[in-house]
Amino acid sequence: MKTNQYILAATDNNDAVQAIRDAFGEQFIVEESRSLADSLEKCRTKRCEFIFLDVELVNLTTQAELREQLSAFWRLYPTVEIIMLCPPGRVRSAIRAVQAGATDYLTFPVSANEIKLLVDQINENIRLQSELDYLRDKFWNNESLALLRTNSPIMREVYNKIRSVSQSESTVLLTGETGTGKSIIANLIHQHSTRRDKQFISVHCGAIPDTLLESELFGHEKGAFTGAVRRKLGKFEIADKGTILLDEIGTISSAMQIKLLQIVQDRTFQRVGGEVTLNADVRIIVATNADLKAMVKRGEFRNDLYYRLNVFPIEIPPLRERAGDIPLLVEQFIKKLDRFYGKNIHGVHPQIVNALQEYTWPGNIRELENIIERAYIIATSSLLTRENFPNELFQNKMTHARQIDTSLTLAHIRSRELERIEREYLKEQLANHRGKINATARAAGIGPRQLHKLLTKYGIRKEEFKKK
Secondary structure (H helix, E strand, O other): OOOOOEEEEEOOOHHHHHHHHHHHHHHOEEEEEOOHHHHHHHHHHOOEEEEEEEHHHOOOOOHHHHHHHHHHHHHHOOOOEEEEEEOHHHHHHHHHHHHOOOOEEEEOOOOHHHHHHHHHHHHHHHHHHHHHHHHHHHHOOHHHHOOOOOOOHHHHHHHHHHHHHOOOOOOEEEEOOOOOOHHHHHHHHHHOOOOOOOOEEEEEHHHOOHHHHHHHHHEEOOOOOOOOOOOEEOHHHHOOOOEEEEEOHHHOOHHHHHHHHHHHHHOEEOOEOOOOOEEOOOEEEEEEOOOHHHHHHOOOOOHHHHHHHOOEEEEOOOHHHHHHHHHHHHHHHHHHHHHHHOOOOOEEOHHHHHHHHHOOOOOHHHHHHHHHHHHHHHOOOOEEOHHHOOHHHHOOOOOOOOOOOOOOOHHHHHHHHHHHHHHHHHHHHHHHOOOOHHHHHHHHOOOHHHHHHHHHHHOOOHHHHOOO
């Protein structure tokens, strides 16, 4: 028995309705509607694959209200494609709807060929995106899929880089603030590498005194120094054929930088007090919250070592720049705590989610996880509420100001901040328009050619912003 497929034409423009019928033929049943309320009612009883929505039927007072009206359809069917219809004089209104999440727009008068061309393009984009998502999910192992959930275009870019570099042998430099999850990312790279069945060794360079770090990394021979009563293998030997993470690499001394250069450059080393040169078959990942390039300029970090380490850099964004991921992270932390404590807590109050997303998180993901664990432990109900969280979460969100590197010149700071704002603005616009170049360029007030140049300049790929 054939299942009927439906299209909704929500407009009082009869010519447009007929053009939609002609475009889809007998393959779909076209339902008509003349109001937003009637459109929602029809969608509650019939699953519509496409909705052609006249801008005259929606309230364009604010962007938030417009997004909420469109979201009412997506709550019924998350994958429904909404195409706005508008007269030539209302194109700006249609663009606002696209910014709120609509797929695209058409201007009156519309033709069957124009509709069919747009729908074919949408279906092709969906097919390509589905294939890409399948290949991406096939690459990641099952244990990683929960960790990889994200609403952030910036984090999707990070995961794309991880997927690209994981199965290579390249040295990876992870940068980002304390608590952003650099060690987790390093482990993720190892778990998806050809060395996944071997050791993953992590060394926190900043936590080991410089006098002991050489022995910790390279090992020592018996009698090499007072207290060396037997031979000790270093982390590089223990990690043989596996991966080693050197965390907080910016804290090591100049003497250690020289010794590290040899192993990074030649993959050879000697134990402390030893004369035999040993080979190190190890994948090296380094992480830091310091600006190594600035340290090189100040003479605090060796230039040759920096360029040996900076083969494949990955910058991990702070939590305040990916606030949309906070609900996903909170859900993940609560599930983890439930498995350990078994208190069967279901989630957090919506008011708390808003506060968590407005807080600036100087301690990043680590701070978020600690706060959720504390709230979980003291909670007495199945929902985490305001009483379970510290008051600082609900204070002015500007309490923690963005840190400024005063070692740089004003011109450098101004240039860097301008680039950062421009990069984030373009990513947000691409996310709002699902990676569509023309719609993004219109919203940004620039031409498509100029937009392409900016995307190339910042290494932004439009494909990463296309949604199902």
